[in-house]
Amino acid sequence: DGGITQSPKYLFRKEGQNVTLSCEQNLNHDAMYWYRQDPGQGLRLIYYSQIVNDFQKGDIAEGYSVSREKKESFPLTVTSAQKNPTAFYLCASSKIDAAEKLFFGSGTQLSVL
């Protein structure tokens, strides 16, 4: 089955720790995205990538980093500089741009210990 896989489902971060959220897709999509969702709010774009080895900042990139070494993978690192990391993180992909629909993973809930 084609789709997007996010792992882990739940993640806990200690003070000063960097954590990495995994996102893998086998849809052969060029574009991949990371969104943050806070309770009762919409999705806010963190980073996006339209091609391997290239990515752009979204609206709330501070305290986050990404890489796109392979077309299938777009991991997100939440660094210690992100002071309020508790949120639901969603990875998505699309064929080339938002003119096509986004396919979402099932999300990772990140909490601070």
Added chain:
Amino acid sequence: SQQGEEDPQALSIQEGENATMNCSYKTSINNLQWYRQNSGRGLVHLILIRSNEREKHSGRLRVTLDTSKKSSSLLITASRAADTASYFCATELMEYGNKLVFGAGTILRVKS
């Protein structure tokens, strides 16, 4: 960035009734999409309507777009308990490149 705003924030109806959710946005768009999210899950694409379209149907879903009023509506007919979810509109803004901007969503509860 500009966001779509859904109205109402929450909606509770009986099974079999119709549910209508509205989305307003502020600037010109290329297209508008509706997504559904079950609690604790990812979003699922429902329907896309382009700026030159006025109405689209997909099964029990009907979406309208009024670019003069900068608004869209999502109608779910003959609702079912399984329709209980959050519904989000997302706009591809002309000046925002090819990225989507999501609204805060409408929480729909369908009581059986």
